[in-house]
Structure formats: structure tokens, C-alpha cells
Amino acid sequence: MHLPASQSNPSRRRFLTQAAAVTAIAASSPIKLRAAANDRMNIAFIGVGGRGGGNLNSVAKDPSVNVVALCDVNRRNLEKAASQHPKARTFEDFRKLYDDANDIDAVVISTSEHTHAYATMPALRLGKHVYCEKPLTHNVYESRAITKAAADAGVVTQMGTQIHATSNYRRVVELVQSGAIGNVGEVHTWVGRAWGLQSPEDAKANRDIVSVQEMPTEGMTPPEYLNWDLWLGPAQYRPFHEVYFPGPKWYRWWDFGNGTMSDLGSHWNDLAYWAMKFDAPTSIEAFGDEPHPEIAPASMSAVYEYGARGDLPAAKHFWYQGSHKPQIWKDKGIPQWGSGTLFIGDKGMLLSDYSKHVLLPEADFADFKRPEPFIADSPGHHQEWINACKGEGETGSPFSYAGPLTEANHLGNVAFRAGQKILWDSEAMKITNMDGERFLRRMNPREGWSLG
Numbered sequence: 001m002h003l004p005a006s007q008s009n010p011s012r013r014r015f016l017t018q019a020a021a022v023t024a025i026a027a028s029s030p031i032k033l034r035a036a037a038n039d040r041m042n043i044a045f046i047g048v049g050g051r052g053g054g055n056l057n058s059v060a061k062d063p064s065v066n067v068v069a070l071c072d073v074n075r076r077n078l079e080k081a082a083s084q085h086p087k088a089r090t091f092e093d094f095r096k097l098y099d100d101a102n103d104i105d106a107v108v109i110s111t112s113e114h115t116h117a118y119a120t121m122p123a124l125r126l127g128k129h130v131y132c133e134k135p136l137t138h139n140v141y142e143s144r145a146i147t148k149a150a151a152d153a154g155v156v157t158q159m160g161t162q163i164h165a166t167s168n169y170r171r172v173v174e175l176v177q178s179g180a181i182g183n184v185g186e187v188h189t190w191v192g193r194a195w196g197l198q199s200p201e202d203a204k205a206n207r208d209i210v211s212v213q214e215m216p217t218e219g220m221t222p223p224e225y226l227n228w229d230l231w232l233g234p235a236q237y238r239p240f241h242e243v244y245f246p247g248p249k250w251y252r253w254w255d256f257g258n259g260t261m262s263d264l265g266s267h268w269n270d271l272a273y274w275a276m277k278f279d280a281p282t283s284i285e286a287f288g289d290e291p292h293p294e295i296a297p298a299s300m301s302a303v304y305e306y307g308a309r310g311d312l313p314a315a316k317h318f319w320y321q322g323s324h325k326p327q328i329w330k331d332k333g334i335p336q337w338g339s340g341t342l343f344i345g346d347k348g349m350l351l352s353d354y355s356k357h358v359l360l361p362e363a364d365f366a367d368f369k370r371p372e373p374f375i376a377d378s379p380g381h382h383q384e385w386i387n388a389c390k391g392e393g394e395t396g397s398p399f400s401y402a403g404p405l406t407e408a409n410h411l412g413n414v415a416f417r418a419g420q421k422i423l424w425d426s427e428a429m430k431i432t433n434m435d436g437e438r439f440l441r442r443m444n445p446r447e448g449w450s451l452g
Contacts, residue, residue: 039064039390040065041066041389042066042103042104042105042106043060043066043068043105043108044070044071044101044106044107044108045067045069045070045081046071046097046108046109046110046111046119047072047109047111047112047119048071048072048078048080048081049072049074049076050246050247052108052110053080053081055110055131055133055382056070056108056110058382059108059131059386060085062382067085067088068087068088069090069091069104070085070088070091071092071093071094071097072092073226074225074227074231075225075226076225092230093227093230094115095122098122098123101123101128104126105128105129106130106156107119107120107130108131109123110132110133110160112231112256113135113251113256113257113258113262113263114138114233114234114255114257115234116135116136116137116142117136117137117138117145117146117451118233118449119132120132120136120146121149121451124146125153127155129156129385129388130157130158131157131159131160131385132157132159132160132399134159134160134266134267134406135159135258135266135406135409136399136403136406138256139410139440139441140410140429140439140441141429142441142451144407146399146403147399147400147403150398150399150400151399156385156388156389157395157400158384158388158396158397158398158402159399159406161267161270161397161402162267163267164270164397165380165396166355166378167377168352168354168356168357169270169271169352170375170378171357171370171373172275172352172357173275173375174374174375175357175371176275176276176350177277180347180348180350180371181345181346181347181349181350181359182345182346182348183313183346184343184344185313185314185345186316186344187272187275187276187318187341187342187343187344188317188329188341189319189320189341189342190319190324190340191264191268192322193206193260193264194206194323195208195251195252195260195298196208196259196260196295196296196322197213197252197289197292197297198299199213202298203298206298206322209248210242210249212243212295215238216239219240219241220239220240220241222240226245228240233446233449234449235255235442236255236446238255248263252295253294253295253296254293254295257296258296258409258410258413259296259298260296260298260322261296261300261302261409261410261412261413262406262409262413264339265319265409266405266406266409268339268341269317269405269408271352272317272341273408276306276309276312276315276343277309277310278304278306278309278315278317279426280306280404280424281305281411281424282306282307282424283304283421283424284302284303284411284412284414284421284424285302285303285415285420285421285422286300286301286415286416287301287302287324288300288301291419298322299322299323299324300321300416301318301319302318302319302412302415303318303319304317304411304412319412326342334351334360335351335358337351337353348361348365349361378396411424414431417439418431420434421433422436
């Protein structure tokens with residue numbers, strides 16, 4: 001018998017236990033799940049341009065949603081959103097939004113990566129449901145802190161890994177977990193995007209949105225519509241420059257983002273993490289050019305080692321970005337997909353991307369009978385969060401799952417920046433074979449910015 005994914009994954013079991021407890025005390029708790037489908041849900045939106053604008057439009061189209069607050073450090077974004085929701089209060093600084101949040105039930109956060117945790121933590125402490133864009137946090141320490149705070153709050157959470165809600169990912173997870181390709185010992189995930197530290201020639205060839213090899217020594221005048229000081233948030237002050245803004249230029253700078261690994265890794269590593277029931281890696285080693293103190297690499301690779309998980313054997317997960325590719329891909333042993341995830345089992349292989357998948361060798365699976373679906377299809381990544389906030393169902397990427405996934409992604413970058421294989425003690429949140437604390441957290445947030 002195959003359990004639903006939400007029950008077979010340990011992190012999902014923890015979430016279900018938490019959700020059941022919250023439901024049981026809802027009548028007496030100040031954190032109440034809404035039960036009636038026609039109840040209005042008051043939601044605040046922090047970050048309303050770009051990805052944030054997409055989240056706003058998608059969430060607000062639900063007739064039960066009432067947009068009560070909007071926040072953005074970019075006045076143009078804020079004014080556009082306010083014109084669509086004129087009754088909503090507007091803010092530049094999300095810290096002020098939380099000063100009087102009694103009428104807010106939930107918060108959608110779509111800021112730059114380096115402020116995700118700082119916008120999320122106060123919402124959790126106030127007992128608000130939270131939807132936060134990927135990656136959930138900027139570093140390992142923040143991932144651990146947000147995961148714990150969400151569990152303590154007992155609220156409904158969701159990280160913005162929209163592909164997690166697709167039917168394709170669910171069918172792949174079912175195939176892997178039902179044993180279609182046998183015991184899986186290796187998973188290879190690669191993405192073709194090559195943005196980050198590289199030569200100007202490579203940047204042009206790879207269609208990078210900006211080419212930069214060093215931190216600018218001189219600043220520029222910020223656009224009149226941008227509050228640069230608030231945009232910087234907890235990061236140490238540096239003068240404005242066009243290589244940081246607008247997004248996603250910032251994502252290549254370690255102070256603001258973590259490059260392709262934490263960005264696209266949130267989507268692509270999600271499939272391997274879910275299907276293989278990965279938890280915390282025991283070791284991580286990364287490969288690529290010499291790490292830069294300020295800029296994330298365009299191309300790199302990493303290998304994670306995971307121990308046995310219940311009745312599942314130990315396994316390795318390989319990550320590749322940019323020019324790095326799996327050897328089997330280079331040898332043309334599989335279809336030449338630009339990005340993909342390859343599961344290698346002792347009875348065959350399974351190759352997937354966002355929208356399609358194939359069992360390999362195809363001739364060996366010509367008469368294969370798929371398992372009956374056991375993971376229900378999603379009503380949509382945003383909709384399932386809205387429904388769960390009302391007490392209807394659960395989310396697919398709650399922070400109990402998304403936090404450890406984000407943490408694992410960050411550890412790939414930690415190994416790359418450390419320049420050596422790292423041994424990871426997850427319980428102690430410590431690298432045991434070197435002093436890597438500076439890579440696990442922001443050591444000196446600016447005054448006025450604290451996770452508490």
C-alpha cells in the first residue's frame with residue numbers, strides 16, 4: 001500500500017501533526033483557522049512588483065481575499081498596486097506595517113531574498129498565516145529560525161515553489177516512491193542558466209542580465225522612486241549601483257542572494273527532495289572556479305550525501321548549474337534536455353523537467369503500468385494556501401518542508417564558498433570539520449534589523 005506523499009514524508013507527518021493540534025485548539029486560540037468558505041480573509045502584501053505583483057494578482061483574485069495593506073520600497077510598484085486596491089493601507093517599511101496588524105489574517109512576502117526572513121518572522125510571531133517567495137531565507141541560520149518559528153506559531157505557511165503544485169511533479173514522485181525504477185541511489189539535477197561570476201564574453205553568450213567581476217568602488221544616485229536604505233535592510237550599507245538593482249541583478253551578490261543554487265534550486269531540487277524523502281545531508285562537496293568573496297558563480301556543481309531514511313538506503317544528490325552537466329548527459333546517454341532531474345535506480349531511470357517526464361530506457365518500459373495516482377492534484381499553489389488558511393486541506397510546501405529544503409540548498413553554496421568538502425551536523429547546526437560559521441549566518445546585521 002502506498003501512503004499519500006503528505007503521510008509518507010517525515011516532514012509532512014510533522015506538519016500534519018502540527019495542523020491537527022492547531023485545529024483542535026482553534027476554538028480557544030487567538031490563532032483561528034477560518035472555516036466558512038465565504039469568510040473574508042484580510043491579507044497584507046509585502047513586495048508588490050515583479051514576482052510580488054504576480055503573487056498579489058493571483059491571491060487577490062480569490063473572492064474571499066480582502067487586500068488590506070501593501071508595502072514596497074519601490075514607490076512605482078507601490079503606487080501601481082495601490083491604484084488597483086485603493087482601500088489598502090500603504091507602507092514603505094514593513095516593520096511599520098506590523099506596528100498595527102490586528103486586522104491582518106495573513107501576509108504574502110515577495111521581497112528580495114535577503115529580507116525574506118526579516119519580513120516573515122514578525123508575521124509568525126503575531127500568529128499570521130504566511131506565504132513567502134522562494135528561497136525562504138538568505139542563509140542556513142535564518143532557515144532554521146523560520147522553520148522553528150512557524151512550528152511554534154501553528155499557522156498555515158507556504159513557500160513560493162509554484163512548480164510543486166503541478167501534476168507532472170506529483171506523477172514523478174509517485175513513480176519514484178512506488179518503486180518503478182527500483183532502489184534509487186543517485187539523483188542528478190541540472191539547470192542551464194549561467195548567471196553570476198563569469199567573463200564578459202561568457203556573460204553575453206549566456207544572456208546574463210548584467211556582467212560584473214568585482215564590487216563597484218564608486219556609487220551612483222539611486223532612482224528617485226527607490227528607498228535604497230530600506231532596500232538594503234539588514235545588509236551592511238553600500239552605495240547604490242545599477243549592478244544591484246533592479247532584480248534579479250541582486251541575486252548574484254552574496255550579501256543579497258545566493259545565485260542560481262538558492263533561486264532555481266528551490267524549484268529543481270524540490271523534486272528530488274520530495275521524491276527521495278531527503279532530510280539533512282551528512283556531507284556536501286562543491287566544484288567550480290575559485291570562489292569570489294562578493295559574487296556567486298555562474299557555473300558550479302555539488303554533491304550531497306544523505307544517510308538512510310527509514311527503509312530507504314543512503315543516496316547521493318548531484319547538482320549542476322551553467323556549464324556543468326552530468327557525465328551521462330555529456331555522453332548523450334539520456335535526452336539532451338537543457339534542465340532536468342534524473343533519478344537512477346537499479347531497475348531503470350526516470351528523467352523529468354517542469355512539465356514532462358520519461359522512464360528510461362524507453363523500450364524497457366514499453367508495457368509499464370503506472371501506479372494509481374496517490375497524490376491528489378492541487379487547486380493551484382496560491383489557492384491551496386488560501387484554502388488551508390480557511391481550514392480546508394493543507395499546503396504542499398509548508399515551512400516544515402520548505403525550511404529544510406532551503407537549508408540544504410544553502411549548504412551547497414556553503415561548501416562552494418568554503419572551498420572544501422564539509423561534514424554537516426544538522427542537529428547542532430554546525431560544520432564539524434572546519435570553522436564555517438561565517439557562511440551559515442549574517443554575522444553583523446545593520447542596526448535596527450534583527451530576527452530577535
